[in-house]
Amino acid sequence: MYAWIWHKLPFGLPGKVVGSVLLAAAAAAILWFWVFPAIEPVLPFDDVQVGTP
Amino acid sequence: MTPSEQGHARPPEDPADDDTVLLDRVRSTPATDDTVLLDRVRSTPATDDTAIIVAGAMAAGATPPDRLTTGDADTTVLRPVSPTAADGGPRRHRRLWPYGPQTRTVVRTAGELMITFGLILLLFAAYELWGKAAIVADHQNALDAQLDQEWAQPTVAPSPGATPAPSQPAAPPLVLPGDAIGRLYLPRLGSMWVVVEGVEPADIEYAPGHYPGTAMPGQSGNFAVAGHRSPAIFWDLDRVQGEDVVIVETQTTWFIYKVTQLRIVPPSAVEVVGPVPPGEAPGGTYLTLTTCNPKWDNYERLIVHARLDRSQDRSAGRPAELGGL
Numbered sequence: 013m014y015a016w017i018w019h020k021l022p023f024g025l026p027g028k029v030v031g032s033v034l035l036a037a038a039a040a041a042i043l044w045f046w047v048f049p050a051i052e053p054v055l056p057f058d059d060v061q062v063g064t065p
Numbered sequence: 066m067t068p069s070e071q072g073h074a075r076p077p078e079d080p081a082d083d084d085t086v087l088l089d090r091v092r093s094t095p096a097t098d099d100t101v102l103l104d105r106v107r108s109t110p111a112t113d114d115t116a117i118i119v120a121g122a123m124a125a126g127a128t129p130p131d132r133l134t135t136g137d138a139d140t141t142v143l144r145p146v147s148p149t150a151a152d153g154g155p156r157r158h159r160r161l162w163p164y165g166p167q168t169r170t171v172v173r174t175a176g177e178l179m180i181t182f183g184l185i186l187l188l189f190a191a192y193e194l195w196g197k198a199a200i201v202a203d204h205q206n207a208l209d210a211q212l213d214q215e216w217a218q219p220t221v222a223p224s225p226g227a228t229p230a231p232s233q234p235a236a237p238p239l240v241l242p243g244d245a246i247g248r249l250y251l252p253r254l255g256s257m258w259v260v261v262e263g264v265e266p267a268d269i270e271y272a273p274g275h276y277p278g279t280a281m282p283g284q285s286g287n288f289a290v291a292g293h294r295s296p297a298i299f300w301d302l303d304r305v306q307g308e309d310v311v312i313v314e315t316q317t318t319w320f321i322y323k324v325t326q327l328r329i330v331p332p333s334a335v336e337v338v339g340p341v342p343p344g345e346a347p348g349g350t351y352l353t354l355t356t357c358n359p360k361w362d363n364y365e366r367l368i369v370h371a372r373l374d375r376s377q378d379r380s381a382g383r384p385a386e387l388g389g390l
Binding site: 013014015040043046048049053 | 102173174177178185188189192193199200266270
C-alpha cells in the first residue's frame with residue numbers, strides 16, 4: 013500500500029517526500045476535524061452521570 | 066572441513082531484499098544445508114561424479130573457493146549446482162514461502178493496515194487530550210459571554226420585589242436543557258466552568274451539567290452537577306481534598322461550599338444525587354459533583370460532596386475564597 017503510493021508520487025525524491033507529508037497531514041486533518049468528533053460521542057469512556065447506566 | 070569450505074555455510078553479508086537472500090539463508094542452516102552437503106561430497110576422493118560437477122561449476126564461476134564467502138558469488142555458483150546435487154533443493158525454497166506473490170502482497174498490506182490503525186489510535190488519544198480541551202475551552206468562553214449578557218439585563222429574573230414567595234421553592238423553573246445556569250469555581254484546581262442545565266450527552270458535551278430536578282445553587286437540597294472526566298473539565302477532580310472550597314456564582318449570589326467527602330461509587334448509586342447525600346445530615350444545603358472514574362473508563366463514578374458554608378451577595382464583590390481566580 014505505502015510502497016504503491018510512494019511509487020505513484022511524482023517529481024522525483026523531493027516530490028515524493030513533499031507529497032507524502034501532504035498526504036499524511038491531510039489524513040490527520042480529516043481524522044481530527046471530522047472523524048473523531050463524529051465517533052467520539054459513541055465511545056463508552058464518557059459516561060459521567062449516576063443512575064441511568 | 067577446512068576454513069574455506071566452512072565459508073560456504075556462512076550467511077551472506079549482502080542484505081539485498083530479494084529472494085536470493087532467502088535462498089542463501091536456507092542453505093546456511095547447518096547439517097541439512099545443501100552447501101554443506103556439496104562440500105562434503107566434494108571432499109571425498111575424486112572418483113565421485115558430483116564432485117566433478119562441483120569442481121566444474123567452480124571453474125566456470127572463475128572464483129577461488131576462498132572468495133565464495135560473499136553472497137553474490139555464493140549464489141551464482143551454487144544455483145546451477147544445487148538442483149542436480151541435492152535432492153529437494155528447489156522444493157526447500159518453496160517451503161519457506163510456499164504461496165504466490167499475491168498472497169505476499171495481501172499479507173504485507175494487512176500488516177500496513179494494522180500499523181496504520183495503531184497510528185490512528187495514537188492520534189485519537191492526542192485528540193481526546195488536546196483537541197477536545199481546545200473545543201471545550203471555546204464553548205466555555207461562548208457560554209461565559211452569554212451568561213454575562215443574560216445577567217446584565219434584568220428581565221423576568223428574581224428582582225427584590227418579585228421574589229417574596231417562599232412557598233414555591235422552585236422559583237426560576239424556566240431553565241431549559243442546555244441553558245447556562247451559573248459558574249462553578251474550584252480554586253484547588255484553578256478552574257472555572259459555566260454549568261448548564263441537563264445531563265444528557267448533548268448538554269454536557271462542553272460544560273458540566275446540572276441534574277434536572279435536583280436543587281438549584283443555594284437551595285436546600287443537593288445541587289448536583291455531572292461533568293466529563295476530560296482534561297478541560299473534571300480531569301483532576303480526584304485532587305480535591307476535604308475542606309476545599311467549591312464556589313457557585315449565580316445571577317445574584319455567591320455560594321461557598323466546603324468539601325465534605327470524596328467517594329468512588331458504582332454507576333448505579335443514584336442516592337449520591339439525592340436531596341441528602343449518604344453520610345450527611347438531613348436538611349442541609351449540599352453540592353455534589355459526579356464524573357467518571359477511572360480516567361478513560363466508565364465503570365465507576367467519582368463523587369465530591371460539599372456543604373454550603375456561607376453565601377454572599379453578588380453586589381458585595383467576589384468572595385475571598387476565590388483566591389486568584
